[in-house]
Amino acid sequence: MFEKVLVANRGEIAVRVMRACEELGIDTVAVYSDADKHSGHVRYADEAYNVGPARAADSYLDQEAIVDAAKQADADAIHPGYGFLAENAEFAALVEDTEGVTWVGPSSDAMQQLGEKTHARKTMRDADVPIVPGTTDPAESVEEVHEFGDEYGYPVAIKAEGGGGGRGMKIVRGPEEAEEQLESAQREGEAYFDNANVYLERYLENPRHIEVQIIADHDGNVRHLGERDCSLQRRHQKVVEEGPSPALTDDLREEIGEAARRGAEAAGYYNAGTFEFLVEEDPEREDGELLDTGTDFYFLEVNTRIQVEHTVTEELTGIDIVKYQIRVAAGEQLDFAQDDVELEGHAIEFRINAENAADDFAPATGGTLETYDPPGGIGVRMDDALRQGDELVTDYDSMVAKLIVHASDREECLARSERALAEYDVEGIPTIIPFHRLMLTDETFVTGKHTTKYLDQDLDEERVADAQEKWGSDAAASDADEDVVERDFTVEVNGKRFEVNLEERGAASLATNAGDGGGERPTPAGGESESETVVEGEGETVESEMQGTILSVEVEEGDEVDAGDVLVVLEAMKMENDVVASRGGTVTQVAVDPEDSVDMGDVLVVID
Template sequence: MLNKVLIANRGEIAVRVIRACRELGIQTVAVYSDLDRDALHVRLADEAYALGGQTAAESYLNTEAILDAIERSGADGVHPGYGFFSENADFARAIIESGTTKWIGPPPEAIEVMGDKISARLAAERVGVNGVPGTTDLITDPEQVRTFGEEHGWPVAIKAAYGGGGRGMKVVQGPGDVESALESAQREALAYFGRDECYMERYLTWPRHIEMQIIADAHGNCVWVGERDCSAQRRHQKLIEESPAPNFPDEIRQAMGEAAVKVAKGCNYVNAGTVEFLYQDGEFYYLEMNTRLQVEHPVTEMVTSIDLVREQIRVAAGEPLSFTQDDIVRTGHSIECRINAEDPAGGKFLPSPGRITALTVPQGFGTRWDGGYEAGDEISQYYDNLVGKLVVWGSDRETARLRMLRALDELEVEGVATTAPADVAILSHPDFAAGEHSTKWVEETLDLSGVGAAPAAGASADGDEAEPKVRRDVDVEVNGRRFSVSVFVPESQLAVAASGTGKAAGAGRPKRAGGSAAGGAAAGAGKVTVPMQGTIVKVVVEEGQEVAEGDTVVVLEAMKMENNIAADKAGTVKAIKVAVGDSVGAGDIVVEIE
C-alpha cells in the first residue's frame, strides 16, 4: 500500500481523496495556488506546498511546480482528481517515469487514445461499439461543418477533440451560426484543455445521457459497476445525476455494461473510468470515455457500497480488485445535485463567484455532502464553480427524490448564488418524477422564470468582503537553525503595527473594491454592464455600429464558461470600454449605446 499521496487538484475532489487516504492510514499532501492558500483541502492535508500564481495555468496546470512539490514531499502516489491534469498523458508519464511515484490513474497510452475523442471513437468501433454518426476529421474550415450539416441534418455538435464535460462543445442550429460556434468552441477548448482542435457529430434531438462506471486492475480484471443517468443538464453540463437510470431496460443495462468493458479492455485500461453513451428510442451510442474519476461517482458508491477512491488507490498500489462482477449488488436509488456557484434566475445560470458568508449542509438518514468549501471561503472566477455535491440514497427512486427535496430545503448557502433553486424545480417537475426528461429538457421544457434572482454574489450582509492579507517575508529561528519564511498578515494588523497603537485608524473590514455598481445597478439604458467578474475574450461590435436589443456586444469568460453579454437597447455603439484580455468586475460598463 502507498504511504503518502499528493493530490494534484483542489476543491471538493481534493477533500474527497484526502478523506479516503486517511481511512487507509495514508499521509496526504496538498498543493495550492495563491488564491487557495487557506482552502479547505489545504487545511485538511498533512502537508501543503505552494504552486504560486492565481489562474489554473499558473498553478494547478504548472507541471514543473507540481513535479517539484512531489519531489520535495516524498509522495509515493499522485491522485489527479478530475479536471486539470487528470487526463493529461504527458503528466501521467512524467509521474510514472520518475520511478518512485505511483500514478493513481490509467496508463498514459490509454489516456492518449481516449483523450483524443476521434481516436477514442475509432478505438470503440474496433471492438464493435458504435458512436453517434459523425466524422473523425478535425475541423479546419467552417465549410466542413456546413457540408456535414446538409448531409446529416441540423443541428450539428462541434466538440473539443481533447475535451469533455461539455467544455468546448457548441451546438450549431444552421449554416449561418457555424463561424461563431466554431470560434467559441475553440476558445473554450484552449482555455480549459490547452488545445483547440474540434470535430463534429450529429446532435440527437431527445437523448438521455447514460454513463457506465468501470474499474480495472493490472491483473486482467475489469468490471462495470453500474450506470448513471445524467440527463438533467444545461449548457451540456450536468446538474443532477442518479443511479440506477429510471425507465431503463435491464437488457440494455447489461449490453451497455458489456460494451463499456469492451471499450476499456480495448485500450488496456487500468483504474477507474467512465464510458459515456447517448440513449434514444431503445438504442445506445458510444459518446466518449473519461479516463478519470467522475464528479458524480458518489451515486454509484451509494447504491453499491463500493468506495471507488479507495479502490483506485488499491489498484494503483498493484493490488487486484477487491470484488468480481458477480459480487456487485446494486440496492436502492441515489440522486446527486451539483451545487454550483451560479445564479439560475430566469434559466440563465450566470456564474456567481464570491465569498461564502454562511453554509449549513443537510444531515439525516441517507444524506451525504461532499464539499470543498466552508463558510468564509472564496469561490474564485479562475476555477470551476462547484461548491459541493449533495447526495441522497433511498430504498426506491421516489423515496430518494423526496429525500433530496427535503435536503435541499435544509441547505443554506449565503454570499453566492447557487443552482439549488433550479434543482428544486427539476426534482419537483412531473417529467422528472416520471423519468421522462432528456438532455434537452432543462433548456427546452423546464420553466425557470419563477426562480428569483439571488442576492449579490460575494458580498456579506453589510456588503463587505473579508479583509485581504499582505505577504511579508521574515526570518525565524527554530532550534538554533535560521529559516526565511513568508507570512500573510491582514492589512489592519500591519496598520496597527505601523501606528504603534492598539487600533488602526478607520479599522474594520474594507469595503468592496473596484467602485463598480454590482449587477449594473448604477447603469442606465444604453450602458451595457457585465453581471459578474471575468475576462473579456471577444469584442463583437465596433464604434458606430448599429445594434438591436439582445445582440451580443462582448463575450465574457467566467469560471471557464463563455457568456454572451447583450445590448440592453437598440441604437448605435457610442463607446467600447474594454478590449480582449481585460478583467472586469460585476457592474462594470463595457459598451455604451445611444
C-alpha cells in the same frame, strides 16, 4: 502502498481524495493558488504548497509547478481529481517520467487514445460499440460542416476533442451558423484543453445521458459498476445525477454495461473511468414503461478520470472508487469479480452550485457563507470543503458542494431528498438548492421522462423564479462581533505554506497588505501597483458583469457597432459569454486584450 499523495486539485474533490488517503494511512499534500490560500482543501491537507496566481493557467494548470510541489514535498504519487489537468495526457506523461512519482490514473497512452474523442470513436467502433454517426477525424473547415449537415441533416454538434461536460461543444442549426460555431468550438477547445481539434456528430433530438463506471487493474481485470443517469442538465452541464436509471430495464442496463467493459478491454484501459452513452428516449413512453433492449444507444465519450458523480455509484455498490484508484496505481489487483457487483437501492446526487437558477443560472460574483449548515441523518452524504465564514472563491467552477442521498428505492430516495434539501441552510451566497427542491415536485423528473434538453427547452422559467422566491435567501450582511478581531496570517517558505492565527479582543482592526500574506506576488517593475483602467475614450463604458478571462476581442478602436454586436468574448465559470453592445456607436477605446483577467466592473470597451 504510497506514503504521501499530492492532490492536484481543489475544493470538495481534493478533500474527497484526501479522506480516502487518510483511511489508507497515506499523508496528503495540497496545492493552491493565491485565491485559494484559505480554502477548505488547504485546511484539510497535511501539507500545502502555493503554485501560482489565481488564474488557473498560472497555477492549477501549471504542470511544472505541480510536479515541483510534489518533489518539494517528497510525494510519491499525484492524484488529479477531476477537471484542470485530470484528463491531460501530456501532464500524465510528465508525472510518469518523474522519478519516484506515480500517476494515479490510466496511462498517458490510454488517455491520449480515449481522451481525444476522434481516437475514442475509432477504438469503440473497432470494439463493436455503437457510435453516433459522425467523423472520426478532426474537422478543419466550414465546408466539412456544410457537407456533414447536407448528408445527415441539421442540427450538427461540433465538439472539441479534449472537451467534456458541454465545454467546447457548439450546435449548428443551419449552414449560416457553421463558421461562427466552428470558430467558437475551436477557441474553447484551445482555451480549456490546449487542443483546438474538433469533430462532428449527428445531434440527437431526444437523448438520455447514461454513463457506466469502470474500474480496471494493470492485469487486465475490468469491472463495470453499473450505470448512472445524468439526463438532467442545463446547457450540457449536469445538475442532478442518479442511479440506477429510472428509464432502463435490467436487460438494457446490462447491455450498455457490457459495451462499456468491452470498450475498456479493447483500449487496454486501467484505473477508474467513465464510458458515457446517449440513449434515444421514446417521447411516447407511458408511465411505468421502460426502455428495453432494441433501444438505440450510442457511445459518447470516455472520461479518463474520476467523475463528479462517482458518489452515486459508491452509495449503490458500497465500493470506494477513489481507494481503488489508489490501490490500482500502487499495483494491486481488483479483489472482486463482476458477479460480486450488486446495486442496492437508489441514489441521487445534487450539485450545489453557487448560482441563481432564476437568473439563467448566473454564477455568484462573491459573498461570504454567513450560515452553512448542511443536512444529515440516515442515507445522507455531504461532499464539501466549506465551513461557515468562508468567502466564496469565484475564480473557478461554481460548484461548491454535493449532496448525495441513498434509500431503498427511488420513491423513498425522492422523499429523503426533499427532507435533506429542506434542512440545508446556506446564507450569504445564492445556491441552486431552490431549483433542486422544485425538481422534486416536477412531474417530468419524478416520472423519469426527462431528457438532456428538458431544462433548456421545456421547463417553465416562472416556476424556477417562484422556487427561488419561496426557498431562496438573500446574501446576508455580516454579523461579526466588532469587539473581536481575528486574522489568519499565511507565511510561505520556499513555496510551502505555514499558518498563524491571531485573535485580539477590544482591539482595532489590523492593517495588512492586500492579499493577506507572504504568498502574494511583488508589485510590477518600477514599483507601481495594479490600478483601475483609465478611461481615455469618450462615451458609454461597457463593463464586465463577472470575473473571468478575455478569450477574444471582436472590435477595434474606430469600429462602428450596432446594438447587439459582440464586442468581447469572456470566459467565466467554464462558459463562453458574449459581451454585446447595448447601443450603437463608434468604439473609442478597447481596454482589454485576449488572455487578460478581469473582475466585475472592469471597463472592457468604450462606445461613443
